[in-house]
Amino acid sequence: MFDRVRIVLIETSHSGNIGSSARAMKTMGLSQLCLVSPKAVDEQSIALAAGAADIVKNAKIVSSFDEAVADCSLVIGTSARLRHLQSTLIEPRDCAEKVTKHQGKVAIVFGRERVGLYNDELIKCHYHLTIPANPDYSSLNLAMAVQLISYELRMANLMKNGNAAQTFSEKTIESQSVTVQEMEYFFNHTEQLYQSLGFIQNQGVMQKLRRLYNRANMEKNELNILRGMLSAVEKGLDLPKIDS
Amino acid sequence: MFDRVRIVLIETSHSGNIGSSARAMKTMGLSQLCLVSPKAVDEQSIALAAGAADIVKNAKIVSSFDEAVADCSLVIGTSARLRHLQSTLIEPRDCAEKVTKHQGKVAIVFGRERVGLYNDELIKCHYHLTIPANPDYSSLNLAMAVQLISYELRMANLMKNGNAAQTFSEKTIESQSVTVQEMEYFFNHTEQLYQSLGFIQNQGVMQKLRRLYNRANMEKNELNILRGMLSAVEKGLDLPKIDS
Numbered sequence: 001m002f003d004r005v006r007i008v009l010i011e012t013s014h015s016g017n018i019g020s021s022a023r024a025m026k027t028m029g030l031s032q033l034c035l036v037s038p039k040a041v042d043e044q045s046i047a048l049a050a051g052a053a054d055i056v057k058n059a060k061i062v063s064s065f066d067e068a069v070a071d072c073s074l075v076i077g078t079s080a081r082l083r084h085l086q087s088t089l090i091e092p093r094d095c096a097e098k099v100t101k102h103q104g105k106v107a108i109v110f111g112r113e114r115v116g117l118y119n120d121e122l123i124k125c126h127y128h129l130t131i132p133a134n135p136d137y138s139s140l141n142l143a144m145a146v147q148l149i150s151y152e153l154r155m156a157n158l159m160k161n162g163n164a165a166q167t168f169s170e171k172t173i174e175s176q177s178v179t180v181q182e183m184e185y186f187f188n189h190t191e192q193l194y195q196s197l198g199f200i201q202n203q204g205v206m207q208k209l210r211r212l213y214n215r216a217n218m219e220k221n222e223l224n225i226l227r228g229m230l231s232a233v234e235k236g237l238d239l240p241k242i243d244s
Numbered sequence: 245m246f247d248r249v250r251i252v253l254i255e256t257s258h259s260g261n262i263g264s265s266a267r268a269m270k271t272m273g274l275s276q277l278c279l280v281s282p283k284a285v286d287e288q289s290i291a292l293a294a295g296a297a298d299i300v301k302n303a304k305i306v307s308s309f310d311e312a313v314a315d316c317s318l319v320i321g322t323s324a325r326l327r328h329l330q331s332t333l334i335e336p337r338d339c340a341e342k343v344t345k346h347q348g349k350v351a352i353v354f355g356r357e358r359v360g361l362y363n364d365e366l367i368k369c370h371y372h373l374t375i376p377a378n379p380d381y382s383s384l385n386l387a388m389a390v391q392l393i394s395y396e397l398r399m400a401n402l403m404k405n406g407n408a409a410q411t412f413s414e415k416t417i418e419s420q421s422v423t424v425q426e427m428e429y430f431f432n433h434t435e436q437l438y439q440s441l442g443f444i445q446n447q448g449v450m451q452k453l454r455r456l457y458n459r460a461n462m463e464k465n466e467l468n469i470l471r472g473m474l475s476a477v478e479k480g481l482d483l484p485k486i487d488s
Binding site for chain 1: 381443469
């Protein structure tokens with residue numbers, strides 16, 4: 001399971017935090033680290049990684065959130081307990097359960113030390129992970145948050161393996177899950193069509209639709225139906241078919 | 245509950261670990277810190293404590309294990325998974341449950357960074373706490389261990405208190421949730437429109453759409469958007485508006 005799970009750190013400012021996060025991951029059996037535009041990966045990262053320097057050295061470095069999660073079918077972003085995210089908020093234990101049950105690739109995304117994830121990043125996440133910290137002082141260090149989430153993943157995995165063996169082929173199910181990139185095509189197609197119909201006039205509608213469909217965690221055959229519906233409308237309206 | 249729970253750090257060598265542990269405690273609502281013969285408590289401790297410097301400053305400093313736990317009726321010591329301790333070994337989640345149920349004062353004792361607790365200390369503990377880490381790399385930083393244990397304590401306490409806050413937010417969400425009847429209107433509307441477009445020709449498609457949208461557990465504002473999209477298509481096609 002742990003090979004499917006990627007920890008993504010966005011624009012980390014303190015290089016030491018990258019090392020501490022790698023150490024936290026390795027103590028819980030995780031190894032896939034992806035860094036989005038880190039300020040630096042240096043000897044401080046390696047020093048704080050201690051016996052997990054291999055994870056720092058093998059980390060994939062990319063330049064955007066989209067690139068980091070493109071091949072994942074479940075994206076979970078850490079967040080404060082924001083009101084407008086209420087319906088998609090999960091705590092570490094639920095998160096671990098969802099990840100354990102999910103069959104495709106998973107990204108768990110940690111934001112910048114001071115300001116977390118931006119709204120345009122949050123909207124691309126299926127779930128928003130919040131740690132039920134002390135409301136009077138909720139300032140967890142980045143690597144501490146990585147430690148807690150990795151711990152819950154390990155616990156969930158240990159429990160799952162303690163139970164019955166899997167009876168289905170993971171590969172079959174993985175092939176049915178939808179990647180972030182496929183969802184992006186669908187969202188863009190929807191936006192263009194309903195803009196041309198005059199229904200979509202601002203970003204609010206698309207944000208709500210993204211939230212809804214990401215939450216539903218669609219399967220490929222469901223996405224195909226929704227795309228077929230877009231094409232049927234275009235055909236009915238005699239619009240040129242949008243290539244997606 | 246948290247006033248009854250004391251975190252005890254034995255002969256900590258890195259003063260920074262004292263600060264990081266204090267920060268970890270405070271994020272989870274713990275405040276009672278006791279240090280047994282620390283090598284130093286200095287500006288590094290305060291710097292790493294960040295907003296939890298008060299916990300470092302108020303820490304009780306004593307010179308022996310016995311003194312640190314004297315008034316406690318439950319003493320839990322962290323330990324590697326040692327064979328001779330097998331009958332008293334517990335993991336963080338069981339630990340949190342035992343602490344939550346216990347009525348008197350509790351000490352959770354963390355050993356030295358390199359060598360942990362000595363045998364004569366372990367023998368004085370009621371239980372021995374072990375973190376189910378990766379057997380190939382189980383080297384958790386001291387403050388990370390404090391973070392995990394404090395987190396489990398907080399989770400157990402939140403569950404015990406069966407929090408009122410959740411009841412409130414559930415109510416808010418309930419008022420936004422969509423009834424079965426409203427979903428039926430939406431499904432019928434969708435079916436009629438896409439039948440007229442020639443896209444829906446059998447029940448299979450509607451069954452898949454029902455499954456998708458029911459799983460998403462829609463909110464009222466989301467349903468309103470989807471209904472608006474149906475109307476926009478009807479308007480664009482110049483179809484008579486279906487009354488739903």
